[in-house]
Amino acid sequence: MSVIIKTPEQIEKMRIAGRLAGEVLTMIAPHVKEGITTGELDRICHDYMVNVQKTIPAPLNYGAAPGRPGFPKSICTSLNDVVCHGIPSDKKKLKKGDALNIDITVIKDGYHGDTSQMFIIGEPQEHMERLVDVTRECMYLGIQQVRPGAYLGDIGAAIAKHAHSNHYSVVEEYCGHGIGEGFHEEPQVTHNSIAGTGVKLQEGMIFTIEPMINAGRKETKLKGDGWTAVTKDRRPSAQWEHTILVTKDGYEILTLREGETSPLA
Numbered sequence: 001m002s003v004i005i006k007t008p009e010q011i012e013k014m015r016i017a018g019r020l021a022g023e024v025l026t027m028i029a030p031h032v033k034e035g036i037t038t039g040e041l042d043r044i045c046h047d048y049m050v051n052v053q054k055t056i057p058a059p060l061n062y063g064a065a066p067g068r069p070g071f072p073k074s075i076c077t078s079l080n081d082v083v084c085h086g087i088p089s090d091k092k093k094l095k096k097g098d099a100l101n102i103d104i105t106v107i108k109d110g111y112h113g114d115t116s117q118m119f120i121i122g123e124p125q126e127h128m129e130r131l132v133d134v135t136r137e138c139m140y141l142g143i144q145q146v147r148p149g150a151y152l153g154d155i156g157a158a159i160a161k162h163a164h165s166n167h168y169s170v171v172e173e174y175c176g177h178g179i180g181e182g183f184h185e186e187p188q189v190t191h192n193s194i195a196g197t198g199v200k201l202q203e204g205m206i207f208t209i210e211p212m213i214n215a216g217r218k219e220t221k222l223k224g225d226g227w228t229a230v231t232k233d234r235r236p237s238a239q240w241e242h243t244i245l246v247t248k249d250g251y252e253i254l255t256l257r258e259g260e261t262s263p264l265a
């Protein structure tokens with residue numbers, strides 16, 4: 001197995017899938033308020049994907065394996081100390097001060113778009129806002145490394161440098177990934193790596209960059225549901241994700257939302 005170089009026709013389909021994934025986040029944003037449950041957020045997103053966009057929610061039933069159920073919902077909702085793959089629930093009502101990641105993956109015409117963002121409920125506490133903002137900067141610093149001839153390791157090196165200089169840690173058990181007709185393709189995009197190492201980037205590669213940054217220690221543990229990853233020390237974790245195309249002279253963010261600008265600009 002190796003990294004798939006997408007054709008211009010495949011890239012055009014990935015642009016459409018990416019835009020649609022971003023549009024689900026834009027649609028759900030005004031609903032992310034104190035008192036709503038993550039189960040309700042899941043249903044609103046599911047209905048929008050299936051009925052309005054005519055997309056397939058990629059997480060639903062994804063990843064079933066012997067001894068492990070497929071993911072039971074259409075989006076991932078990861079709250080506070082949940083690192084990733086949180087399962088939406090009618091028991092999880094959002095409250096003031098919560099930090100929530102919503103991760104959307106749609107399939108359109110056989111191609112995947114994958115993106116996530118953080119929301120803070122109510123007036124943010126300063127330590128949470130800082131974790132969320134630094135994590136977004138980490139993602140953009142990683143994205144800025146992308147161009148033909150750069151190395152995959154350059155991305156995780158830039159991310160880890162910024163996280164560590166802010167006294168945060170970088171999750172290592174979960175990574176970004178190639179994406180296309182498959183949800184998770186090669187290569188693995190690690191978020192703590194060494195510059196100049198790993199796969200050399202080529203025009204036409206498409207992968208996600210999705211750093212999970214912890215306020216405390218980097219270790220995670222898996223909950224009994226087989227999906228929810230939490231920080232071992234139960235301190236908060238933040239994550240942002242975009243799907244990125246390697247272009248002739250740099251990158252294109254396929255999941256960029258309308259009006260979204262880089263915090264580094």
Ligand code: MF3
Nearest residue numbers: 059062063071085103105114
């Ligand atoms: N969207 C996640 C990612 O960024 C994967 C979710 S898999 C699921 O790779 F099964 F939990 F939905």
Ligand code: CO
Nearest residue numbers: 114208210241
């Ligand atoms: Co992803």
Ligand code: CO
Nearest residue numbers: 103114115241
């Ligand atoms: Co995702």
